[in-house]
Amino acid sequence: MSSTSPEVATRVARGVEPPVASGAPVEADLGWALGVVFRRYAKASAAALEGLPGGPRGYQVLATTSSEGPKRQLDLAAQLGVDRTVMTYLLDDLEKAGLVQRRPDPADRRARLIAPTDEGHEALCDLERRLRSTEEEVLGILDEPERASFRMLLQRVAMKANAVDPLHNACSLAEADDPAST
Amino acid sequence: MSSTSPEVATRVARGVEPPVASGAPVEADLGWALGVVFRRYAKASAAALEGLPGGPRGYQVLATTSSEGPKRQLDLAAQLGVDRTVMTYLLDDLEKAGLVQRRPDPADRRARLIAPTDEGHEALCDLERRLRSTEEEVLGILDEPERASFRMLLQRVAMKANAVDPLHNACSLAEADDPAST
DNA sequence: TATTGTTATACTCTATAACTATA
DNA sequence: TATAGTTATAGAGTATAACAATA
Secondary structure (H helix, E strand, O other), X not given: OOOOHHHHHHHHHOOOOOOOOOOOOHHHOHHHHHHHHHHHHHHHHHHHOXXXXXXXXXXXXXXXXHHHOOEEHHHHHHHHOXXXXXXXXXXXXXXXOOOEEEEEEOOEEXXXXXXXXXXXXXXXXXXXXXXXXXXXXXXXXXXXXXXXXHHHHHHHHHHHHXXXXXXXXXXXHHHOOOOOOO | OOOOHHHHHHHHHOOOOOOXXXXXXXXXXXXXXXXXXXHHHHHHHHHHOOOOOOOHHHHHHHHHHHXXXXXXXXXXXXXXXXXXXXXXXXXXXXXXXXXXXEEEEOOEEEEEEEEXXXXXXXXXXXXXXXXXXXXXXXXXXXXXXXXXXXXXXXXXXXXXXXXXXXXXXXXXXXXXOOOOOO
């Protein structure tokens, strides 16, 4: 089903085209690997979270507000890497589904604090279980210590990346608690 | 600029809402980390490849066809994780820019073989240099051995993911040469 | 004057469907 | 009949701009 080698060798020998070993293989490209893994995980997790408004993002809203406490929409949007307008729609759906609530922020009447409802909290446990198996599936080729290592390294890169660019939010640079920043 | 702790503690104490330590922090979520890193790299590499038709994807076409030899559009699309229709537009632009050429496949008159032009080959060297510094920038918090380790692990996960789902291409399952598949 | 959140709108990206030409 | 590639079109997702309420 492939169709390259002998043909090419001939043309190369004739000097019609430059030799093949020019650059590194795509597999070595960070962008390629990130794209492939990201798309694969996105598809798998979307399937695993079938029925949850917003899919993976809905989960992230629940997970964040559940583990870190109520958050303002803008902070949530920055942390999750989405536009604030997108966050509005996302929260509309989650609220309609009874999973989160918007409460007035006593410290700033413009802002809303997002918190999971009891129902949201309960749902979260199940969602986490579903996601866990998806993650294991994606990381399937790695053995246990390798998975742990990969998660750790990725997490560090991510925290740095989020600190550098949480959707043009300046003050969150302070949140990169890890030393050795830059 | 934050606004949570004491307020929440009070409400939790009153039993108005469940305790905060429900789930794992988002930072531990594979999906969150992948998304953050992917977006960050996508933005950085797009900036680094300014002017190249298709941006990172244009690069991947050049890199793949340069290192692996001429490829048919459909194979290229599967390998790069894009729809075949998208590949058509992408190649139109790259061809207009004089970086790749579409040649008839002597083995199948329906197919076209994509190969970089001499100009494309030359451009690739510069593009690779630009990308290299972008990659180092994104992986900045990791030291050298950690970067190597991360790249290696990510690459393995990616090759597995691409084998499982190269845009519904069945026969490429055979291409997962790494043992320990599944 | 700047900021939070909402809404409406426009834009970009991607996928679907229909078509040509081959196999 | 099925496949490679193209084209046109529809759809999802995202961002931009204008607005109201508040700081």
